[in-house]
Amino acid sequence: MTFIDTHTHLFSDKFKEDIDKVVDRALDAGIESFILPNIDLQSIPKMHQLCDAYPTHMFPAMGLHPCYVKEDYTSQLQIIEAHLRKKTYPYVAVGEIGIDLYWDTSTLAIQQDAFAYQVELAKTLRLPIIIHVRDAFNEVFEILDQINDDNLKGVFHCFTGTLDQAKKILSYNGFKLGIGGVLTYKNSALKEVVKHIDLSHIILETDSPYLAPKPFRGKRNESAYLVHVAETLSEITKKKRSEISNITSENAKALFF
Numbered sequence: 001m002t003f004i005d006t007h008t009h010l011f012s013d014k015f016k017e018d019i020d021k022v023v024d025r026a027l028d029a030g031i032e033s034f035i036l037p038n039i040d041l042q043s044i045p046k047m048h049q050l051c052d053a054y055p056t057h058m059f060p061a062m063g064l065h066p067c068y069v070k071e072d073y074t075s076q077l078q079i080i081e082a083h084l085r086k087k088t089y090p091y092v093a094v095g096e097i098g099i100d101l102y103w104d105t106s107t108l109a110i111q112q113d114a115f116a117y118q119v120e121l122a123k124t125l126r127l128p129i130i131i132h133v134r135d136a137f138n139e140v141f142e143i144l145d146q147i148n149d150d151n152l153k154g155v156f157h158c159f160t161g162t163l164d165q166a167k168k169i170l171s172y173n174g175f176k177l178g179i180g181g182v183l184t185y186k187n188s189a190l191k192e193v194v195k196h197i198d199l200s201h202i203i204l205e206t207d208s209p210y211l212a213p214k215p216f217r218g219k220r221n222e223s224a225y226l227v228h229v230a231e232t233l234s235e236i237t238k239k240k241r242s243e244i245s246n247i248t249s250e251n252a253k254a255l256f257f
Helices: 019-028 043-053 073-086 108-125 137-147 163-170 190-194 223-237 241-256
Strands: 003-005 031-037 058-061 094-100 129-134 154-156 175-179 202-204
Touching (some): 019 223, 031 043, 031 223, 031 241, 073 108, 108 137, 163 175, 163 190, 190 223, 202 223, 202 241, 223 241
Parallel strands (some): 003 031, 031 058, 094 129, 154 175
């Protein structure tokens, strides 16, 4: 029984002291593949280095995270686009991209521009997108409503929205919901939403080192903990864990590989 962690930042400095042990624990737990979404220019070399160390397990994605969209975002996008077009590494997605209005609402206009640009780039390159959205579902939907077509697919990573928002996402046809540690939290409203979502629309992720599931909440998250998300999803859906493994892994493979 194996799983794919479709969103993990194992290149983070939070893992620099014990990354090999972290990867070994994940492999022992049955995590066979790891998708590494880039966040800014500084994280690119670290991400590439990790892919070099584990070429059969680590798969990079390239994008500019909305929280890192600043005044120089156009020059950053040019560098990111160059990597994608030159295929310097086997990138499996454009991401992590999106809109985040939790931390800073003053950059909305340039976040929107950077997001739309990267979505169009992904369509051109026939790559899926990894969307980060926080306090900005309407703003993301507004852009996708205008430019979504048959050439676009992707995932709303770390989905914690409502059932109506989930249905809106799935109406785009090519999109999945990325479900992570929040599902395991005692009072998480996501539990009720997931009950109404077919497993064919779900992929699993950790977003490590963030959002660790129970019983590790508040600690550094790591990819090995994905099994706790799978266990909770199994309990909610009344499906065997082996079925959760098979379906979510096939969903991830179809989207990214």
